Amino acid sequence: MSEASSGPKREPPGWSRSLPPGILRAGDRLVRHTILLQRCFDGTQMRWSDALVARMRRHAGGCISAAEMALRLEIERQDTRIGQYVAALPEACCWNLIERHPPLIDPVLLAHFRDRAALSLMRQESSFSDPEAVAGREDKALFPPTVIETLTTITLAQSGWADGGPDHVPMRLDIPAEVMAELVWTACSIIADALIRTSGLPKAEVLETVQAAGWAVLGRHDEQTGPFAMSALFAHQLRVIGPTEQQLLHLAREGHVLPLLAILGDRIGIELLDLVRAVVEDAEPALFTLCRAADMPREVAVRLVLGRRSVARGVDDSMLVQYADEYDLKAPDAARESVAELAMPQPLRDKLSLLHDWMTDEC
Amino acid sequence: MNADPVAGDIRVVRLDASGRILSADEAILRLQRAAGGTPDGRIAVPQIAAVAHLARRLGILIARPLLVGGAERDIRLWVRARPTDEGMELHFSEWQESFPTESGDNAALRAADVALSAEGADWRTDGQMRFLQTGAGFDFGAPGDEFFSNLADAGVGQPLTSAIAGRRPFFSLPALAKGQGRVIELSGHPLFDVDGSFLGYRGKAKPVDEHTADVREAIPEGKTVMAAPDIPALPDLGKRLDLALRQPLGRIIANAETISGQMEGPLRADYADYAADIADAGRHLMELVDDLADLQAIDRPGFKVASEDIDLADLARRAAGLLSMRAADRHIRVDAPATDEAMPAVGEFRRALQIIVNLLSNAIRYSPEQSIVWMRVDGDESKATLVVADQGHGIAIEDHERVFDKFERLGRDDVAGSGLGLYISRRLARAMKGDLTVESAPGQGARFVLSLPREATRV
Numbered sequence: 001m002s003e004a005s006s007g008p009k010r011e012p013p014g015w016s017r018s019l020p021p022g023i024l025r026a027g028d029r030l031v032r033h034t035i036l037l038q039r040c041f042d043g044t045q046m047r048w049s050d051a052l053v054a055r056m057r058r059h060a061g062g063c064i065s066a067a068e069m070a071l072r073l074e075i076e077r078q079d080t081r082i083g084q085y086v087a088a089l090p091e092a093c094c095w096n097l098i099e100r101h102p103p104l105i106d107p108v109l110l111a112h113f114r115d116r117a118a119l120s121l122m123r124q125e126s127s128f129s130d131p132e133a134v135a136g137r138e139d140k141a142l143f144p145p146t147v148i149e150t151l152t153t154i155t156l157a158q159s160g161w162a163d164g165g166p167d168h169v170p171m172r173l174d175i176p177a178e179v180m181a182e183l184v185w186t187a188c189s190i191i192a193d194a195l196i197r198t199s200g201l202p203k204a205e206v207l208e209t210v211q212a213a214g215w216a217v218l219g220r221h222d223e224q225t226g227p228f229a230m231s232a233l234f235a236h237q238l239r240v241i242g243p244t245e246q247q248l249l250h251l252a253r254e255g256h257v258l259p260l261l262a263i264l265g266d267r268i269g270i271e272l273l274d275l276v277r278a279v280v281e282d283a284e285p286a287l288f289t290l291c292r293a294a295d296m297p298r299e300v301a302v303r304l305v306l307g308r309r310s311v312a313r314g315v316d317d318s319m320l321v322q323y324a325d326e327y328d329l330k331a332p333d334a335a336r337e338s339v340a341e342l343a344m345p346q347p348l349r350d351k352l353s354l355l356h357d358w359m360t361d362e363c
Numbered sequence: 364m365n366a367d368p369v370a371g372d373i374r375v376v377r378l379d380a381s382g383r384i385l386s387a388d389e390a391i392l393r394l395q396r397a398a399g400g401t402p403d404g405r406i407a408v409p410q411i412a413a414v415a416h417l418a419r420r421l422g423i424l425i426a427r428p429l430l431v432g433g434a435e436r437d438i439r440l441w442v443r444a445r446p447t448d449e450g451m452e453l454h455f456s457e458w459q460e461s462f463p464t465e466s467g468d469n470a471a472l473r474a475a476d477v478a479l480s481a482e483g484a485d486w487r488t489d490g491q492m493r494f495l496q497t498g499a500g501f502d503f504g505a506p507g508d509e510f511f512s513n514l515a516d517a518g519v520g521q522p523l524t525s526a527i528a529g530r531r532p533f534f535s536l537p538a539l540a541k542g543q544g545r546v547i548e549l550s551g552h553p554l555f556d557v558d559g560s561f562l563g564y565r566g567k568a569k570p571v572d573e574h575t576a577d578v579r580e581a582i583p584e585g586k587t588v589m590a591a592p593d594i595p596a597l598p599d600l601g602k603r604l605d606l607a608l609r610q611p612l613g614r615i616i617a618n619a620e621t622i623s624g625q626m627e628g629p630l631r632a633d634y635a636d637y638a639a640d641i642a643d644a645g646r647h648l649m650e651l652v653d654d655l656a657d658l659q660a661i662d663r664p665g666f667k668v669a670s671e672d673i674d675l676a677d678l679a680r681r682a683a684g685l686l687s688m689r690a691a692d693r694h695i696r697v698d699a700p701a702t703d704e705a706m707p708a709v710g711e712f713r714r715a716l717q718i719i720v721n722l723l724s725n726a727i728r729y730s731p732e733q734s735i736v737w738m739r740v741d742g743d744e745s746k747a748t749l750v751v752a753d754q755g756h757g758i759a760i761e762d763h764e765r766v767f768d769k770f771e772r773l774g775r776d777d778v779a780g781s782g783l784g785l786y787i788s789r790r791l792a793r794a795m796k797g798d799l800t801v802e803s804a805p806g807q808g809a810r811f812v813l814s815l816p817r818e819a820t821r822v
Binding site: 343 | 423511531
């Protein structure tokens with residue numbers, strides 16, 4: 001028996017938590033089985049929806065293919081000789097290889113695509129019945145012009161997230177800087193490896209050109225064009241006027257999920273990326289607690305939780321009603337205390353969690 | 364919460380490949396100076412430095428919100444850091460200033476609890492528990508460090524971690540300074556802004572052994588000591604007043620400045636003047652509160668200062684930087700020691716700077732416009748001196764000692780000054796085994812001489 005199955009308590013690899021089984025066509029049987037078990041019988045009431053798995057794969061494939069396209073163009077621009085070999089590589093070679101070898105994609109990267117996919121589904125869920133609402137005529141009356149401009153930019157940028165094309169067709173690379181760096185170097189490594197194998201060119205020459213192309217692509221990236229940074233800016237701008245209950249309700253009703261979460265994170269001091277992860281992964285009571293900690297109106301909390309149902313099937317309606325009824329009874333101070341850990345640095349949270357698990361095991 | 368004067372504008376800083384400032388707007392240089400940096404040095408504001416570092420490391424543009432914490436107010440802004448061929452270009456916009464507020468009805472009392480350890484070193488963190496500021500004598504972390512990377516619970520049941528996780532105030536909790544392997548005593552209270560957003564902690568730290576030594580000194584031989592009840596004693600009235608007044612005054616001053624500067628739209632000139640008067644009066648009251656707090660501390664039996672290696676020339680340059688705007692307003696040139704000049708001495712960094720700022724502030728206040736204030740350092744084997752000389756009206760010889768008396772203002776009736784600054788400065792200088800004297804005559808300006816022991820004569 002392999003080491004991976006050496007004990008019943010052994011955790012599956014970290015990257016498997018957010019890995020869609022659909023991309024494991026030729027993957028390791030044991031890993032595939034572990035992921036399926038994790039996905040279907042994870043011991044909680046959470047289940048990732050098929051829509052989320054499909055959308056996540058679309059985002060991963062689309063962004064990786066976009067990075068590949070940018071790198072191909074840059075390599076051709078920098079060195080026409082190597083460019084000829086790049087042009088001869090099969091289309092979407094990066095995504096194709098990742099589909100065959102999923103561990104190539106970093107867990108942080110895949111988790112980010114899952115979060116993007118979840119946000120786009122939550123937004124879609126809210127605005128499905130009224131597409132005109134996205135343009136938001138009321139936005140103009142409720143918010144100052146500078147804030148409206150930011151909100152419009154976020155809305156337009158996020159509209160591309162609902163793209164339902166084939167997985168390997170490029171999507172707009174509107175991702176945070178750290179994610180972009182990981183993505184570009186992943187694509188660089190695949191292209192460089194393919195060139196070294198197929199071109200017969202000196203390895204050092206290939207690596208130098210690919211690396212230069214990677215830096216050039218990164219140098220042109222502007223994370224502020226992405227909805228995450230724009231939403232953080234939106235919350236920052238709105239902080240000056242202090243968002244009213246009417247504005248918060250409007251954002252929730254119009255499906256401005258990410259801007260709303262940015263305000264929530266700003267209020268309770270949690271980084272937006274961490275908060276989005278919590279909203280996607282945590283159970284419903286935790287979502288209500290987050291909203292309560294940020295002193296959000298009850299309706300905002302309920303809409304957020306209902307929107308999340310397109311991402312993961314949760315508790316029954318009767319339980320949701322109970323949670324919602326208890327919302328106003330929970331003191332904001334107590335809620336803040338409950339979610340304070342999320343504001344701590346990630347390494348500290350990881351270590352605390354590890355220690356907690358060890359101590360529990362010892363007991 | 365107020366919009367900063369530069370809200371909406373874009374302020375730019377350019378760095379060279381080694382991270383040194385090539386050019387910067389004045390608003391950013393003010394932050395740089397407040398963080399102890401120089402206009403052509405590396406970025407000293409830890410939050411800005413961290414973004415620049417990330418952008419340089421990844422070779423990618425970073426666009427993020429930033430919280431830059433200060434002693435009295437926080438600045439939130441939006442930064443775009445773009446690596447360039449020369450080094451780095453940082454654009455700052457969307458400036459907002461906010462004032463930390465206490466949560467809960469009993470906020471002043473909770474803050475007062477923290478002040479029980481008033482002699483400790485100051486520290487301040489952001490909402491992610493990274494140090495924003497560390498005062499003189501705080502050797503347990505530097506701005507930018509993570510709180511829990513440097514400090515850990517030393518008490519049973521992790522009371523410190525649990526208090527911070529719950530964003531509750533804590534008082535005199537033992538903590539292990541990891542780098543030094545010793546236990547210190549920490550107090551802190553959480554800060555929230557007007558929206559209730561958690562802004563981090565502000566607190567005090569002191570070594571446990573120093574504290575216990577103080578206690579031992581206070582107990583006469585042969586006396587038995589009753590076990591103290593497990594309730595923190597309340598600080599005295601002066602300290603409570605200090606804590607209760609400082610924040611409201613800060614808000615009054617900032618709001619009055621916003622109105623007088625007509626930053627949120629034009630205003631009738633006389634109304635703007637009234638607001639300027641309110642801001643002036645507020646600043647005067649704030650100085651008085653500062654002075655009263657200091658007075659109370661230094662008049663307390665057993666008052667001690669730390670013994671550190673300091674550089675009087677460096678302190679003089681820092682003081683000149685801090686007061687450069689005030690001097691420029693009055694068209695006064697401050698001639699500080701050259702950047703390559705040094706004058707080592709022994710004293711407490713923060714207290715020595717306080718004295719020099721007081722001397723320079725007086726010199727600027729009482730000098731005629733278009734004049735010069737000189738700051739010169741000198742020394743011999745046993746002592747280092749700093750002279751602050753102005754071209755003001757001077758002080759009569761019979762008043763040379765009186766100026767160091769409490770509340771002595773030599774008959775001046777202008778609104779500025781509390782009459783405590785020189786008294787406090789001399790007490791502080793003497794506590795550091797130095798002295799503060801004046802040489803002057805009417806019509807000849809004044810020369811205040813601060814002397815402190817050289818390294819050979821430890822405090």
